[in-house]
Amino acid sequence: MERTIAAISTAMSASGIGIVRISGEEAMDVISRIYRSKGGGKEIKNVPTHTIHYGYIYDGEELVDEVLVMIMKAPRTFTGEDTVEIDCHGGVFAMKKVLETVLKNGAKIAEPGEFTKRAFLNGRLDLSQAEAVIDIINAQNDYALKSSMEQLRGSVMRTVKEIRNDLIYHIAYIESALDDPEHISLDGYPRQLLEVVEKEHQEICNLLKTADDGKIIREGIKTVIVGKPNAGKSSLLNLLVGENRAIVTDIAGTTRDILEEYINLHGVTLRMIDTAGIRDTQDIVEKIGVEKAREIAKGADLILYVADSSTPLDENDEEIIQMLSDKKSIVLYNKTDLASQVDIETLQKRTGHTVIPISAVEETGIRELEEEIKNMFFSGNISFNDEVYITNARHKEALEEAKDSLMLVKNSIEMSMPEDFFSIDLMNAYESLGRIIGEAVGEDLVNEIFSKFCMGK
Amino acid sequence: MKHLTEEYDIAVVGAGHAGCEAALAGARLGLRTIMFTVSVDSIALMPCNPNIGGSSKGHLVRELDALGGEMGKNIDKTFIQSKMLNQSKGPAVHSLRAQADKQAYSTEMRKTLENTENLTIKQAEVTKLLAEDGNITGVRTYSGAVYHCKAVILCTGTYLKARCIYGDVSNYTGPNGLQAANYLTDSLKELGIEIFRFKTGTPARIAGNTIDYSKMEEQFGDERIVPFSFSTDSEFVQIEQKSCWLTYTNEKTHEIIRENLDRSPLFSGAIEGTGPRYCPSIEDKVVRFSDKNRHQVFIEPEGLYTNEMYVGGMSSSLPEDVQEAMYHSVPGLENAKIVKNAYAIEYDCINPRQLYPTLEFKKIKGLFSAGQFNGSSGYEEAAAQGLIAGVNAALKIKGKEMLILDRSEAYIGVLIDDLVTKENHEPYRMMTSRAEYRLLLRQDNADLRLRKKGFEAGLIDEETYKKLLKKEEQIKVEIHRIEHTNIGASKEVQDFLTRHNSTPLKSGTTLAELIRRPELSYEMTAPIDPDRPKLPWDVQEQADINIKYDGYIRRQLKQVEQFKKMEAxxxxxxxxxxxxxxxxxxxxxxxxxxxxxxxxxxxxxxxxxxxxxxxxxxxxxxxxxxxxxxxxx
Incomplete structure (x- = not known):
């Protein structure tokens, strides 16, 4: 329970500064492993409490970011534990890198609401706040559970399940042989297991690579295209996808009726939300109704509103304009190749958002759109959903643990340890992977033993 | 009407493996204890397999012994073959298993019970529990006699509303034709206790002189026998052993079974109880593992008093004529005479989540239970629970803190925690895979783990405990010595290493590092360790294991630390x-x-x-x- 935890404690935007917070018994050890002062002489562990230090975060020999580090020792901290806050200067990517470095050096990614929970349990919050704390834990946890599963790619889910199935089979095999040595023999088995472990280890390394590319979960700026019928939404989508080399197309047919496209704009990933309806009718407003469109738009980080300049604004446009009022949006003044019925200024005034003239047919204005999105991101006007990022970090943590466990199995096999040592670490790997797909171990092993192996008197 | 009324501290209902341990523990802790059984001739009966121990069950017996239980001592007196299983594997999964002389086992246990102060044995069926305001006050027997007491321990095994079945034959008896207990269930229900119905089974017994052993492989015991009990002198157990025999079923056997499946009460639905997956009947194996063309059959002696042989691996509830044909199809059993048919048995037990880890009922203070009644299976599982229930009933009456072993301390802890915490849908059997800290819970260190608890509870005498403290000290000193003994790259050492196919040293190292090499051990390194003191073998064994598996043991200890925080x-x-x-x-x-x-x-x-x-x-x-x-x- 008292493991040391870390998380990014500010919104994940590309804007200037973000804070990575570490809390727990080993917080000072973690920071001293990765911090270097300017001259390199300062021992961060030994500085007085509640002081701020300029310096750098290093991942091994690689410089990660220039930072300010705030050292706060227990008990006068928010959580009541030793706490370190790292002010990162290099924007969202550096911040992620800092957190990763922290996680690599002994901290675990914080559970939803965990800082608040600790603050409460350590008597740092008023008793009357108990209900509020519980609500935070519950709300964040529901979200994390839901998003964790939703964000997981179908292919990743399948791979994780396959690896787990393989692992549990082998654990069950070893265990049934231990339980019933007169029925099941392990002669020559370690060599066979070594192959399995090496294969699964490689699979996990591949998954980790995927995680590093941000592909393991649906990370990116959630972007929705809206517009009245025939405004040119799908032409725009096709154009963006086609021109910008869609990085992945998810396989349809999972339980959701949402399709997604990933578009990479100069290092900024857009997660384009499309509904199955759009594909058929090319019309979100007409087919699934304004309500549905509004619902989707509500959860979006960015809305692209395609306005048809060749027809006058109608009630559909009015609905959409209302929808945009409190959202980050870009208005696309489409069909500039046709005679204009609406002027740019009116549109700008009515929506209050940047308007970019484009022609999806003649493929003009797309560069400007990309530039605008990029600028919005790097200026901090639009941001990721940070829970998504946390989920990713959690998955990576679990994958790393599974990988380490399999390495231990490999070592044990190579050291010719007895077989019962293998299954302990195999089980740890199985458990770690289970966290990714939200499955606890429970009676899995016992069930597997009984269903796959015949034993008994 | 006038009825007999007597006063006791503890009443134990049942005299099987749980009941015996519970009664002994209660009486040995100085409490007036009465043990009820439907038949005094069935005390410590082994109605199924003729052995004690086996993988993980051997651990339970060792732990029981360390705490002051009787099972280990009793089997040491009455075994006829002994084997340490899994010797080629790690020390955590080594497990003792002994074939018992069933009658001797039962008789020896009875003698022990009879010679225990404060213990009364009574042949009577308990039909009702007496309770007031959620507190147990006593029991009533079939005759109407009332026994007032402060605690009751239910150890009814498979006797509650027991029914034995094979084919369309169904007898309302307990195992081996013994009288079932048909009234107590209703009394339990009246007290609001949730009842399950479980099922188990046993194979046939065959006349030994009708078996053709020449068609079977002989299975010997170990050359050097290790006793179960930490108190047994190992010279005492070096006896002449009886053999077991191995044969196999074949396609013909399976065909007979498949052709008659419709006559099995299991498949026809006549049996409702939930059976254990780990000891499936032979018909179950044939159906579920249809790709296997043979299954092992172990022929094991029931004792020295009889030529009856137990047919391990072929429990069944098929009709008598099918059993006959099926057993005769097995090589060596062609002309075998069946003494006792195989049968399935159904019985009432409880949902164990109604218990605290002390084995006391949450709803009724002073009511404890142990053994198959709690939804477990196996003699060893039963005995382990019996001891805990007995000790706790006694401690409770004395107003002392009760004994709970946790998952990091003992297999017994794992067993009880699983029973009272997890959904249980079949008779629960211990397995080493259920113990997450099994590298620490070895059978070789059960005394080091639990003697102290037994001493504190009052079941272990001071002399025994002092011996343990001495052993602990010797181990500590020797491990420290090994860690700090430097070994130089002398010619003698290099020759020694080369002789044992171990890489020669580049520079000096410690003796501990050498012992950690897979190809070496404490014992083997004696020639290059001139200062080695003369130590008892069990101290040497502990030093060896602790040095050799140090890294793994440390990792588990770290996990235990986390675990303990949550338990606390x-x-x-x-x-x-x-x-x-x-x-x-x-x-x-x-x-x-x-x-x-x-x-x-x-x-x-x-x-x-x-x-x-x-x-x-x-x-x-x-x-x-x-x-x-x-x-x-």
Missing amino acids: RKIPENLDYEKVGSLRIEARQKLESYRPVSIGQASRISGVSPADISVLLVYLEQYGKLYKAEKNG
Whole structure:
């Protein structure tokens, strides 16, 4: 329970500064492993409490970011534990890198609401706040559970399940042989297991690579295209996808009726939300109704509103304009190749958002759109959903643990340890992977033993 | 009508393996104890397999012995073959198994019981539990006699509403034709206790002189026998052993079974009870593992008093004529005469989640239970629970803190925690894979783990305990010596290493590092360790294991540290889960029905998520402070 935890404690935007917070018994050890002062002489562990230090975060020999580090020792901290806050200067990517470095050096990614929970349990919050704390834990946890599963790619889910199935089979095999040595023999088995472990280890390394590319979960700026019928939404989508080399197309047919496209704009990933309806009718407003469109738009980080300049604004446009009022949006003044019925200024005034003239047919204005999105991101006007990022970090943590466990199995096999040592670490790997797909171990092993192996008197 | 009335401290219902340990523990702790049995001739009966121990069960017996139980001593007196299983594997899974002379086992146990002070044996069927305001006050027998007592321990095994079945034959008896107990279930239900119906089975017994052993492989015991009990002199157990025999079923056997499946009460639905998956009947094996063209059959002696042989691997509830044909199809059994048919047995037991880890009922104070009645299976599992229930009944009466072993301390802890915390749908059997800290819970160190607890409870005498303390000290000193003994790259050492196919040294190292090499051991390194003191073999063994597997052991110890923190956070007994806002409904219901004693136990209940645990922690913090405030105010 008292493991040391870390998380990014500010919104994940590309804007200037973000804070990575570490809390727990080993917080000072973690920071001293990765911090270097300017001259390199300062021992961060030994500085007085509640002081701020300029310096750098290093991942091994690689410089990660220039930072300010705030050292706060227990008990006068928010959580009541030793706490370190790292002010990162290099924007969202550096911040992620800092957190990763922290996680690599002994901290675990914080559970939803965990800082608040600790603050409460350590008597740092008023008793009357108990209900509020519980609500935070519950709300964040529901979200994390839901998003964790939703964000997981179908292919990743399948791979994780396959690896787990393989692992549990082998654990069950070893265990049934231990339980019933007169029925099941392990002669020559370690060599066979070594192959399995090496294969699964490689699979996990591949998954980790995927995680590093941000592909393991649906990370990116959630972007929705809206517009009245025939405004040119799908032409725009096709154009963006086609021109910008869609990085992945998810396989349809999972339980959701949402399709997604990933578009990479100069290092900024857009997660384009499309509904199955759009594909058929090319019309979100007409087919699934304004309500549905509004619902989707509500959860979006960015809305692209395609306005048809060749027809006058109608009630559909009015609905959409209302929808945009409190959202980050870009208005696309489409069909500039046709005679204009609406002027740019009116549109700008009515929506209050940047308007970019484009022609999806003649493929003009797309560069400007990309530039605008990029600028919005790097200026901090639009941001990721940070829970998504946390989920990713959690998955990576679990994958790393599974990988380490399999390495231990490999070592044990190579050291010719007895077989019962293998299954302990195999089980740890199985458990770690289970966290990714939200499955606890429970009676899995016992069930597997009984269903796959015949034993008994 | 006038009835007999007597006063006792503890009443034990049942004289099987759980009942014997419970009664002995109660009486040895100085409490007036009475043990009821439907037949004094069936005390410590072994109605199924003729052996004690085996993988993980051997651990249980060792632990039981360390705590002051009787099973280990009793089997040491009465075994006819002994084997240490898994010797080619790690020390954590070494497990002793001994073939017993069933009659001798039973007789020896009876003698021990009869010679124990404070212990009364009574042949009578207990038909009713007496309770007032949620406290047990005594028991009543079939004759109407009343026995007042402060604690009752139910160890009814497979006898409650027992029914034995094969084919369409069904007898309302306990195992081996013994009288079933048909009334107690109703009394339990009246007290609001939830009842399960489980099923198990046993194979046929065959006349030994009708078996053709030439068609079977002989199975010998170990050359050097290790006793079960830490108190048994190992010279005492070096006896002449009886052999077991191995043969196999074949396609013909399977065909006979398949052709008659429709006549099996299991497949026709005549048996309702839930059977154990780990000891499936032969018809079950044939159906579920249809790709296997043969199954092992172990022919094991039932004892020296009889030529009856147990047919291990072929339990069944098929009709008599099918059994006959099926057994005769096995090589060596062609002309075998069946003495006792195989049968399945159904019985009432409880949902063990109604118990605290002390094995006391949550609803009824002073009522304890142990053994198959709690939904477990196996003699060893039963005995282990019996001891814990007996000790706790006694400690409770004495007003002392009861004994709970946790999952990091003993297999017994794992067994009881699993029973009272997890959903249990079949008779529970111990397995080494159920113990997450098994590298620490070895059969070789059960005394080091548990003697102290046995001493504190009062079952281990001071002399025995002092011996243990001495052993502990010797181990500590020797490990320290080995870690600090430097070995130089002398010619003698290099020759030694080369001789044992071990890489020669580049520079000096410690003796410990050499012992850690897979190809070497403590014993082997004696020639290059001139200062080695002369130590008892069990001290040497501990030094060897602790040095050799140091890295793994350390890792598990670290996990145990985390585990202990969760166990240490206690949940008040009277916590009202309705008042814990924001618990999910499923979690609330589960917590309400299991009423876990600690956060650790709560976290192991299926359906209780980490978020629920957080909610509970926050609530307990608030509750704790409010409670304190109330007390102070």
